[in-house]
Amino acid sequence: MLRYEELQKWNKELLDRQQQQALNRYMDRTEQREYTEQELKTRNPLEVDSPDRVASRESMLQGNNLAMERIIGRNDLFPIAYFQVGLQAAKSVCRIEVRDSIGRVKGHGTGFLISPSVLITNHHVLGDEEAANDSVAQFNYEKDLDGREREIKNFRFEPEQLFMTDKELDFTLVAVEGRSAEGDKLTENSYLPLEQRTGKGLVGERVSIIQHPSGSPKAVTIRENKIQDVFDDFIHYSTDTMPGSSGSPVFNDEWQVISLHHAGVPDPNDPSTFIANEGIRISSIVEYIKNHRSQVSDQAQKLVDDIVGVEQSHDDHKAEDEVPVEELSLEWYEGTQGYNSTFLGDDYEIPHPTFCEEKQKDIAPLKDGGHILNYTHFSIVMSKSRRLAFYSVVNIDGKNLRSVERADKWYLDPRINKAYQAGQDLYYDNPLDRGHIVRRIDPVWGKDAEAANEDTFHFTNCAPQHKDLNQQTWLDLENYIVENARNHDMKATVFTGPVFRSDDRIYRSVQIPVEFWKIAVMVKEDGNLSATAYLQSQKNLVENLEFAYGDYKTYQVPVQQIEALTGLTFGNLRNHDPIRGLESTIGHIIEGEDDITV
Numbered sequence: 001m002l003r004y005e006e007l008q009k010w011n012k013e014l015l016d017r018q019q020q021q022a023l024n025r026y027m028d029r030t031e032q033r034e035y036t037e038q039e040l041k042t043r044n045p046l047e048v049d050s051p052d053r054v055a056s057r058e059s060m061l062q063g064n065n066l067a068m069e070r071i072i073g074r075n076d077l078f079p080i081a082y083f084q085v086g087l088q089a090a091k092s093v094c095r096i097e098v099r100d101s102i103g104r105v106k107g108h109g110t111g112f113l114i115s116p117s118v119l120i121t122n123h124h125v126l127g128d129e130e131a132a133n134d135s136v137a138q139f140n141y142e143k144d145l146d147g148r149e150r151e152i153k154n155f156r157f158e159p160e161q162l163f164m165t166d167k168e169l170d171f172t173l174v175a176v177e178g179r180s181a182e183g184d185k186l187t188e189n190s191y192l193p194l195e196q197r198t199g200k201g202l203v204g205e206r207v208s209i210i211q212h213p214s215g216s217p218k219a220v221t222i223r224e225n226k227i228q229d230v231f232d233d234f235i236h237y238s239t240d241t242m243p244g245s246s247g248s249p250v251f252n253d254e255w256q257v258i259s260l261h262h263a264g265v266p267d268p269n270d271p272s273t274f275i276a277n278e279g280i281r282i283s284s285i286v287e288y289i290k291n292h293r294s295q296v297s298d299q300a301q302k303l304v305d306d307i308v309g310v311e312q313s314h315d316d317h318k319a320e321d322e323v324p325v326e327e328l329s330l331e332w333y334e335g336t337q338g339y340n341s342t343f344l345g346d347d348y349e350i351p352h353p354t355f356c357e358e359k360q361k362d363i364a365p366l367k368d369g370g371h372i373l374n375y376t377h378f379s380i381v382m383s384k385s386r387r388l389a390f391y392s393v394v395n396i397d398g399k400n401l402r403s404v405e406r407a408d409k410w411y412l413d414p415r416i417n418k419a420y421q422a423g424q425d426l427y428y429d430n431p432l433d434r435g436h437i438v439r440r441i442d443p444v445w446g447k448d449a450e451a452a453n454e455d456t457f458h459f460t461n462c463a464p465q466h467k468d469l470n471q472q473t474w475l476d477l478e479n480y481i482v483e484n485a486r487n488h489d490m491k492a493t494v495f496t497g498p499v500f501r502s503d504d505r506i507y508r509s510v511q512i513p514v515e516f517w518k519i520a521v522m523v524k525e526d527g528n529l530s531a532t533a534y535l536q537s538q539k540n541l542v543e544n545l546e547f548a549y550g551d552y553k554t555y556q557v558p559v560q561q562i563e564a565l566t567g568l569t570f571g572n573l574r575n576h577d578p579i580r581g582l583e584s585t586i587g588h589i590i591e592g593e594d595d596i597t598v
Contacts, residue, residue, distance in 0.1 A: 018124065018170060018263045022278040025231060026265045033229050033236075036203055044073050045204035051555070052514070053230070056199025070253060071205060078253075086208070089255045090220070091190040094139040094155075095212040096121055096247065101134050108215030110247040110261075111137060113191035115306040118162060119176050120285075121247035122262045126172045129159035137176055139189050142218035149217060153184045162300040169233060169280050169288055170262045175303060192249060192257050194307060196286045198503060201258040203227050207237050209261060211248035223253070228276055232502040233284040235259045236276045250279045257282055284503050291506045324409040325424050328454075333415060336455075338374025343395040343493060344523055350493050352379070353391065353568040363390070364420040373413060375455035377443035383500065386511055387422040388463055391497035391568060392437045398490030401441060402449040407457045410434065421459045422510050432512075435465030437496050463498050464512050495519040499535075499565050517562045519570065529576040533559045 026033075039048045046054050057071075070076060096109040109125030119137060126132045139153040161175035178186050201207060206223040213219055225238035235258065237250065248261040259279030267273045286308050293304050342349050352372065355363065363371045364382035373380045378394035412421055427434050438461050443452040455461070498513030505512055518534045535555045559577040563569055574580055 019266050022234070022236075022263045022265045022276075023268060025234060025278070026229075026236060026276055027268070029229055029231075036229070040204045045071055045202035048204055049202040049230075053199040053202060056197055057202055071202070082253075085255050086210075086220070086222075086251075088190050089192060089249075089251065090142075090210050090218060091139075092192045093210045093212075093218060093249065094119070094137045094189075095141045095215060095218075096125055097136050097138055097215075098125060098131065099134045099136070101130075103134075108212060110212045110245055112210075112247075112249050112257075113176070113186075113189055114173075114194050115191055115303065116187055117175055117178060118173055118303055118307060119157075120260060121172055121174075122260070123165050123167050123170045123172050124262070125247050126157075126174060127165065127167075129163045132157040132159040132163060132172075132174045141212065153180060153188075154182070155180050155184075155186055162296065162303045164289065164292060164296060164300075164304075166288055169285060171260055171280060171285050171288075173289070173304075173307075175300075194282050194286050195256055196283055196308065196505070198281075198283045200256050200282070201227050201230075201235070201252045203230060205252060207258065208251045208253075208255075209245070209248050210251070211245040211261070213245050230281075233281055235279050235281055236265065237279070238276055260285065281503065287503060287506055325412065325459075326409055327412050327414050330414060333374070336374045336376060338372065338379035339377070339393045339493075340395050344491055344521070344529075348523060348529060350521055350573070351571055352381075352393065353495070353570045355390075356567040356569070359390070359567040362386075364416055366415050367417070368415065373415060373460055375438075375443070375458070375461070376448050376452035377445070378438045378452075378455070378461075380437070380460050382416060382420050382460055384420050386498075386500055386513075387420055388510075388513065389437050389460060389497055390500075391495055391566070392461060393493065393495045394438045394442045396442045396492045396494060397445040398492065400445040402444055402446075404444050404449050404453040406440065407454055409457065410462070411454075411458045413458050413460050416460065422462070422464070423459050426464055426508050426510050432464040434459075434462045437461050437463050437498075438494075442494065463516070464507075464510065465516070491522070493521040495521075495570070497566065497568075515565075517565065519559060519562060519573065521573065521576075529573075530578060531559055531570075531573040531576040532578065533557050533562045535562070535565075 036048060046058070049057075092113040094111055094113075096111045098106045098109060100106055109121055111119045111121035111125070114120050126135060135157060137155045137157065139155065140150050141152045142150055144150055156177045158175040158177055163172070163174050165172040176186055180186075205227050207225060207227060208220060208222045210218065210220045227235060227237050229236040235250075237259075246262055249257045250259040250261055252258050259281055261277060261279045263278045264274035265276040265278055267275045289304060289308050293301055296304065339352070341351050344350065362384050364384045365371055366373065371381055373382065378392055380392045381390045382388070383390050410424065412418055412423060426432065436456055438456055440453065440456045443456065445452070496518045497516070499515035499517060500511070500513060501515075504514060516536050519531060520534075521529060521531045524530050533556065535557045556579065558580055559570060559574040560580065563574070
């Protein structure tokens with residue numbers, strides 16, 4: 001057991017490390033943040049943030065005209081009920097008095113109820129079950145209208161019922177007793193539900209925070225500060241907080257919790273002051289909880305379900321839409337050359353992309369060595385962790401395309417471990433299509449057309465795509481690429497893949513990508529290469545796999561943006577991009593072939 005002094009030292013080292021990591025994130029994004037700040041001087045958050053987050057935010061505010069007017073800067077009025085809702089939200093917030101085993105107070109943090117019986121705070125506040133057993137949650141520690149302190153309601157934690165924690169996301173869930181020793185009911189306090197959807201706060205929007213600064217009575221900062229930056233798992237904002245505020249809820253104007261406050265960003269020139277604050281995105285916490293639900297007891301799972309809900313498990317019997325799954329013999333693949341890098345001509349070599357150092361560690365190896373899966377006229381490289389393709393690349397000979405009947409079965413590839421392939425279980429009884437990454441007709445040309453057609457039905461060439469995405473605009477774009485490969489015998493090279501984000505939702509143990517990219521390369525009539533890049537999002541389509549809704553858009557974007565999103569580098573293709581000079585990272589919307597710049 002750690003002594004009291006050792007625990008204090010360990011907690012300080014952990015907090016210092018978190019603050020340094022927050023500073024690193026802040027400094028790495030200095031240029032982008034400064035650009036965003038300039039943009040916000042003349043544009044509103046709906047015009048500055050990413051299209052997918054904006055679409056999600058707009059869907060949440062549908063019908064709330066006053067909220068929309070606040071975001072675009074037309075109206076700062078609030079209904080008087082705004083404060084009533086805030087007071088109700090404040091009832092969920094408590095001071096956590098961190099004690100040792102003999103009752104000595106080690107410090108204070110903040111926490112808040114996220115269900116009738118579960119509280120959330122930071123890992124660095126309650127790092128293990130022993131700390132939770134020794135500490136208490138103190139509700140009602142605040143001042144009344146006369147400035148007098150109200151009576152504190154003390155509740156013990158029950159980590160034996162539920163305790164879930166993660167150091168990297170710096171959060172802890174812990175059950176709380178239903179009735180205090182004095183007879184107070186925990187249900188007399190409200191709780192704040194955790195909303196899984198992203199986009200609850202846009203860059204430039206105002207935030208509020210309810211907290212126990214330095215362990216003092218409950219306090220609030222209301223709309224004083226703005227969201228500065230949004231990362232995959234974290235969010236930066238300029239809210240006033242003090243030690244003891246760790247574990248506080250950060251709210252948008254609708255009093256939805258958008259993040260869990262955990263660290264200040266220290267000034268590199270004066271570590272005693274802070275230049276921003278950092279919270280953990282609620283969407284990331286919810287994904288972690290869902291992913292680790294099976295690791296807690298059956299009793300604890302019921303408490304977790306009250307917080308985030310779970311996907312209902314599916315029956316093991318064969319579904320009506322299930323297709324046969326088989327393996328081809330290794331002889332099938334012998335002699336398969338895969339993608340030809342000089343397909344467009346000896347003067348136009350287009351090599352495989354290279355990986356950044358971080359992504360290299362996640363490349364799935366082949367059993368016999370190497371990492372490129374070669375099929376007829378196309379090749380694929382797989383991700384170990386995501387069980388999906390990092391990218392595919394295909395040679396298309398539009399002049400010699402053939403019509404071949406569609407296959408009625410899918411294959412697992414025996415050249416790569418099954419653990420690296422997302423198979424049929426992912427696609428059972430839901431709106432997810434087995435979306436071809438390399439489209440079925442693209443490599444189906446020449447004397448090997450039948451083999452190419454069969455090869456496209458490997459799960460390695462499959463990505464979960466909502467049926468509306470797979471069958472509509474993306475298909476139109478693929479048709480355009482094939483039909484407009486006009487030179488060098490109608491040839492084209494096309495790279496395709498998903499965007500892997502850490503906050504992609506987990507469904508049946510697979511993180512579902514919500515964006516897909518494509519880079520089409522061909523030779524123009526003047527003999528110069530053209531490399532055009534496209535990005536399409538299905539973010540609004542996979543928020544709820546049982547009741548999907550929403551719209552999505554296709555964008556033509558700079559090749560350089562695809563490189564930034566994927567960690568792949570496509571050699572000198574960016575130099576042949578007709579929109580490479582665009583400063584915007586959004587690109588422009590593609591609604592028809594007239595919108596494409598080549």
